[in-house]
Amino acid sequence: MSEAHFRQLPVMFFIILSLMLMIAPLPDWAAPYRPDWVVLTMIYWTMLLPRTYSVGWAWVIGLMMDAAQGTLFGQHALALCFVVYISVKFHLQIRVFPMSQMTATVFAILALYQFILFWINGVAGINAPAVTYWGPVISGTLIWPVLSTVFGSIRLRDRAGA
Amino acid sequence: MAAAKSDSSHRAPHLQALGLRFLLLASLSILLLVMDHRDNHLDTVRRAIGATVYPLRMLVDAPISGWRWANEALISRNQLQLENSRLNAERLLTYARLQRFAALEAENGRLRAMLDATERMRNQVRVAQIMSVSSNRFRHTLVVDKGSRDGVYDGQAMVDAHGVVGQIIVAGLLSSQGILISDPDHALPVEVNRNGLRTIARGTGDYNRLDLPFLPNNADIREGDLLVTSGLGGEFPAGYPVAVVDSVLRIPQEPFADVSAKPAAALNQVTELMLVWVEDEEPESEFPASDDDVADDATATEDDDSE
Numbered sequence: 001m002s003e004a005h006f007r008q009l010p011v012m013f014f015i016i017l018s019l020m021l022m023i024a025p026l027p028d029w030a031a032p033y034r035p036d037w038v039v040l041t042m043i044y045w046t047m048l049l050p051r052t053y054s055v056g057w058a059w060v061i062g063l064m065m066d067a068a069q070g071t072l073f074g075q076h077a078l079a080l081c082f083v084v085y086i087s088v089k090f091h092l093q094i095r096v097f098p099m100s101q102m103t104a105t106v107f108a109i110l111a112l113y114q115f116i117l118f119w120i121n122g123v124a125g126i127n128a129p130a131v132t133y134w135g136p137v138i139s140g141t142l143i144w145p146v147l148s149t150v151f152g153s154i155r156l157r158d159r160a161g162a
Numbered sequence: 163m164a165a166a167k168s169d170s171s172h173r174a175p176h177l178q179a180l181g182l183r184f185l186l187l188a189s190l191s192i193l194l195l196v197m198d199h200r201d202n203h204l205d206t207v208r209r210a211i212g213a214t215v216y217p218l219r220m221l222v223d224a225p226i227s228g229w230r231w232a233n234e235a236l237i238s239r240n241q242l243q244l245e246n247s248r249l250n251a252e253r254l255l256t257y258a259r260l261q262r263f264a265a266l267e268a269e270n271g272r273l274r275a276m277l278d279a280t281e282r283m284r285n286q287v288r289v290a291q292i293m294s295v296s297s298n299r300f301r302h303t304l305v306v307d308k309g310s311r312d313g314v315y316d317g318q319a320m321v322d323a324h325g326v327v328g329q330i331i332v333a334g335l336l337s338s339q340g341i342l343i344s345d346p347d348h349a350l351p352v353e354v355n356r357n358g359l360r361t362i363a364r365g366t367g368d369y370n371r372l373d374l375p376f377l378p379n380n381a382d383i384r385e386g387d388l389l390v391t392s393g394l395g396g397e398f399p400a401g402y403p404v405a406v407v408d409s410v411l412r413i414p415q416e417p418f419a420d421v422s423a424k425p426a427a428a429l430n431q432v433t434e435l436m437l438v439w440v441e442d443e444e445p446e447s448e449f450p451a452s453d454d455d456v457a458d459d460a461t462a463t464e465d466d467d468s469e
Contacts, residue, residue, distance in 0.1 A: 054180065
């Protein structure tokens, strides 16, 4: 089972869908807990297909997030690039982890991602209460088992069909 | 695990250069960050990439506007009649107010002429739909469906029926990004309508609160005072309501009073807002009105008075 086989997977579709989920309006009470869909999607697929989707893609998608969210240019690009670097670097270890361990790793990666955003905001003088950074980390960790199961079943069905 | 085996057996050069590529992109990001933070040289880049996000916004917006359309299409006759009578009553009231306004306007014009004051600027407004609201916690921004093609420019004021909403920060071709007055990075020169006291209203990150940080303890301001734009910043036309003061806390040992105000506009509820053109700055007063905008223009292009 080589990576070339997986290239026909609709990864771009998932990435675009995750970008849309980041833009979609949420009610006021839910907005602070919006999971970082793009980060979760990128972690999964770069871990699985590190040769096809790697830091270059992460950078471009990060820039699109910056443009979409009106943040400092390069902020999400840098954070996403770093997160994907870790996920590609350790893809052999992470993808054989059992679910509990993998979820813990994803928690750490998400926290790191938010920390980079927090750091850049701090340097640029944009101060938001530190508590607000935890919302996406918690919701993202909770949603990871579901998301990776969904992605996994799509991948397996694809393999079975081939 | 077959994939894992094949990965380790023949390593692609591109996985090996991973660290290098990451460092390159990371330093590029930091360069971009510094450039964007120091001076805004990146507006054109931002616009270009913003244009690639536009189709995504359309897709996200489609179910919402579809739902809105379905709601309007399926509304009952009874409801329509109720709404119609309500609107008629409102219209009568507004006309009654407008009559007084016309007389005042004439009087004000005469007084100004006597004083040799400069002619007031006339403002034109146009309705814009909000396509999306910022999903980011640090910035209160929104995207409207009018862009530079419709004559929107950077720094243009956005108002709703009750007061100032914010201003455009990036005018794209088809859609534009605006910042709300409640954004922590936004400050707006205002004056107290009652006595003309000038100050700055700063966003707090809370949709329902603005800060007035630079008022001394002995400033003549009290709860219930209406704050209107003073027009001093050069971006906003003067005389639009901004907020109502809702708490004044004077602490004797502090140099400044702790004053907060509630925005007049419903910042977290707006679905459509009006873009304001100050006529002197916008030479082409006849907008290239597309079909769906003709109705808007007929009702919305009023001669709004400032100051």
